[in-house]
Amino acid sequence: MTDFAVKGWCPGALRPMVSGDGLVLRIRPRLAELTADQMRGIAEAALVHGNGIVELTARANVQLRGVTEASHAPLLAALDRLGLLDPDAQSESHRNVVLTPFWHGAEVEKLARDLYAALRKGPDLPGKFGFALDLGPERLLAGTSADIRIEAGRKGLILRADGAVGGQAVSAAEAVPLALEMAEWFLATGGAPGGRGRMAAHLARAVLPFDASQAPAPLAPTPVPGPRGDGCLIGFEFGILRAEVLAALADLAPMARVTPWRMLWLNCPSVAAQPGLITAGDDPRLRVFACTGAPGCPQALQATRGLARRLAPEVPVGKVLHVSGCGKGCAHPGRADLTLSATPRGFALLPQGRAGELGPVLAPADITFETLRKAL
Ligand code: SF4
Structure with missing residues (x-):
């Protein structure tokens, strides 16, 4: 018996969740990316329509708190102007995808956009059911909650059901259609009784009809704050930052990527240490x-x-x-x-x-x- 309510879904912007301090809204940035204008806009929206707190979630979403019934509609309008809103609550809840923040290249972008488009029309999966696109040079998202993974294998791309040791070798063109096929199989074989269920638990009962012989690439350690590529990673205590801090970061970097590790990757060489930021990997x-x-x-x-x-x-x-x-x-x-x-x-x-x-x-x-x- 549990001492808490299992809701079985995550909040979105269009479908917020009631919490002790008001409504909680989650923004799902496309391609894990926020422009400086979007960062400023989120900061302003958090101050005007919420309690000024911005949280980074373990699924690389941005969460606003302290929203009221009255401030929800103007907040949605602000997010819509920033290009951060899905057309409807169903499309929003279907777009449950974590993308490695260090992605680059047109092929990865196309794959992510193809997956978003396919999910919009795709099956009604459980609210917590998600996809990981672990497509950077290193495999980094194995510790991030997801049910179907398109990731680096030892010899190329693989499609792997969460909980399976290996996956099926796929081309970039095959990856999305086969991922949807895997999701359909999950539903058709009783993976979500009562609308809830996760892939790893289902694999304990069902035989996966996909090849699982291709080993994933070795797992890289979780990144820490500091320089990374042509930018830098900045952490925040408990993944929380004040809206003013987010607005200040937007003045330093033209773009940020949201990570599932309570950090932002900023497209600027460094950020000076200041209260509220974690800039050292040994913090x-x-x-x-x-x-x-x-x-x-x-x-x-x-x-x-x-x-x-x-x-x-x-x-x-x-x-x-x-x-x-x-x-x-x-x-x-x-x-x-x-x-x-x-x-x-x-x-x-x-x-x-x-x-x-x-x-x-x-x-x-x-x-x-x-x-x-x-x-x-
Ligand atoms: S936020 Fe903490 S207290 Fe609230 S449901 Fe989750 S674990 Fe429980």
């Missing part, structure tokens, strides 16, 4: 994950971010601490070196665990550096 704040928690999330059993901020300096290099406001684990759905999962009485202490599991419970004030040293 301890990169080692902690914490969801909105109380009071922002109505399902939260405890506040999260103050505790995560307090503990961050003691998280050893190479380790990850996850502080979750309930058993849902939104900020880090997988296992972490240490997960603190909120309960009504405090936090369950879960070494190598995930949110929602059972463990000894400590009150927040009793969780100290010593607690961390023993558990990590």
Whole structure:
């Protein structure tokens, strides 16, 4: 039994979600890209129509909070003027695609646009069902939630069902039609009873009728802030930035790419360190994950971010601490070196665990550096 509601869908701009601090809206930038004008426009919209907070999500979306019923329509109009709105809520929810932020080239762009077009007319997949286009020189999105992956194999492009060890070799022209065929197979074979379901869980029960013999390319480590290609990666504590910070970044870079790692890649050589930015790869704040928690999330059993901020300096290099406001684990759905999962009485202490599991419970004030040293 869970102590939280599983909604089975992600918010969009046209279909926001109610949270403790108002409506939450998610913008899905096409090609993972935002122009400087779009960054400025989002910043202004967040200030005028929301609470001024901009969040980067684990699916490389941009989230605005604190929107009201009254400010939703003018916010949509602003996003539409910026070219950031889909024609309708169904097209928006179908376009659930994460693209590696370091993509380049006309072939990758065409593949992404072909996938968007195919999904618009495609089957009604579960709200959380998504696609990853891991098409950069390195494979980087294996840790990002997706159900069907078009990615680099050892000898070329492969199409891989999430949960399968290998995939099917495909040409760029075949990749999108076959990905849709795989999605149709998922639905036709009962992958989404009641409209919910994920590919990896389905593969435990069903035999995939696609070749899965081609190994994916080796997995590259998760990028860290610093120079990258002809730009630089900038991180943000818990993936949150103030609208004013986003507007300031737009003055430095003509374009940004949204990443699934709580960072922006900016098309400029560097950004000077300043409050609110993580510019160094060894910053301890990169080692902690914490969801909105109380009071922002109505399902939260405890506040999260103050505790995560307090503990961050003691998280050893190479380790990850996850502080979750309930058993849902939104900020880090997988296992972490240490997960603190909120309960009504405090936090369950879960070494190598995930949110929602059972463990000894400590009150927040009793969780100290010593607690961390023993558990990590
Ligand atoms: S994990 Fe955090 S953000 Fe997600 S539902 Fe629970 S309290 Fe809310």
